[in-house]
Amino acid sequence: FSLMNGITLWMAFVDAVPVVVFLLAAIIIMKDQSEEIGEKGIWNYTLLCSGALMLFAGAILKVAWKTLYALNVCDYTTLAESFFPMQTLGFTFMSMGVLGYLCKDKKKATIVKSVYGGVMLVICTFLIVAFSGSAKANGTPVDTEVMVYESHMPFLLGTFIGFMTLQIAMMVLAFKRNAKVYAIAFFFSMIFMIAEALVGSMFDGSSGMHWVAQFIHLFAEIGLYIGAKALYKKKHQ
Numbered sequence: 001f002s003l004m005n006g007i008t009l010w011m012a013f014v015d016a017v018p019v020v021v022f023l024l025a026a027i028i029i030m031k032d033q034s035e036e037i038g039e040k041g042i043w044n045y046t047l048l049c050s051g052a053l054m055l056f057a058g059a060i061l062k063v064a065w066k067t068l069y070a071l072n073v074c075d076y077t078t079l080a081e082s083f084f085p086m087q088t089l090g091f092t093f094m095s096m097g098v099l100g101y102l103c104k105d106k107k108k109a110t111i112v113k114s115v116y117g118g119v120m121l122v123i124c125t126f127l128i129v130a131f132s133g134s135a136k137a138n139g140t141p142v143d144t145e146v147m148v149y150e151s152h153m154p155f156l157l158g159t160f161i162g163f164m165t166l167q168i169a170m171m172v173l174a175f176k177r178n179a180k181v182y183a184i185a186f187f188f189s190m191i192f193m194i195a196e197a198l199v200g201s202m203f204d205g206s207s208g209m210h211w212v213a214q215f216i217h218l219f220a221e222i223g224l225y226i227g228a229k230a231l232y233k234k235k236h237q
Contacts (some may be wrong), residue, residue, distance in 0.1 A: 011210055012066035018218040025225035026052035026094075029170075032053040032232050033101055044100035044109060051093025058086030084155035091162025098169040102176070116165070123161065127154035129214045160197045164190060167224070174231055182230040189223025192216050 030052060033045050065079035096113045103109035132149045167190045173184040196216045199209065 007066055007069050007071040007210065009067065011214070012063055012070050015066055015214055016063045018214070018221040019056065019063060021218065021221040021225050022059070023052075023056050025221065025228045026056070028225070028228040028232050029098070032228070032235065033097070039108065041106045043113075044097045046097070047093045047100065047113070048097030051090045051095070051097060053090075054086050054093065055090035057092060057175060058083045061086075084152045084159070084194055088124060088155045088158035088162060091159055092117065095162050095165040095169060098166060098173070102142075102169060102172055110236055120158070120162065124158045127157055130154075144178065156197065160193065163193050167193070169226060170224075170231070174227070177234050179231060179234045182227055182234065185223050185227030185230060187223075189220045189227065192220035192223065196220060 009057045013151055016083075029043070030049055033048055034039070037045050061079045062083040068074055068076050068079070096116055099116055100109035100113045103112055131151055131154050167186045171183040174180060174186065196213060199213050199216060
């Protein structure tokens, strides 16, 4: 099956692979934190799990959209559009959970999580206002209609910041566990995430761009999985 925008059933299947890899990495990170809930507190773990499940759900919705599109059932845009805000919120929650986990005491963890959450709220609000305001200024004013704004850029940037924060936090954890070599996996993942952001900024909907974005995303998730699994093993040596 093949339709416009280069989306095929095979592409939808391949798009599910990095989703599964991410879920495996998230489960390992959650398992790692679950062993220290008594010492670190339940809120770090709750934020981590909430963010991870939100990310997984958002990605599954995107895969479902591609599948329906490729099968020529319908273009269910709600499934695709919900992916973007869910990714930003998911990575923000996951990052808050890991940042809190890295802190030595619960009081400091609460401060760090609150500050990070507040900063992300301000950044995302600013991006939405700035991008939509710019589009409105450049658009044609219509008295009887509200401008329709469809750009994903504010949420793409929010997702990028959240993902980078998560990777840096995991690198810090690697150093804290005297496993500096495993930080390379997270750095590897960061590089591909940067590449994915660049591809997203010039995405044209073609089949080639879809495949490039999917494989870059896959490599980014593989790096996260390798690093998470290695850190968990290091913890129990």
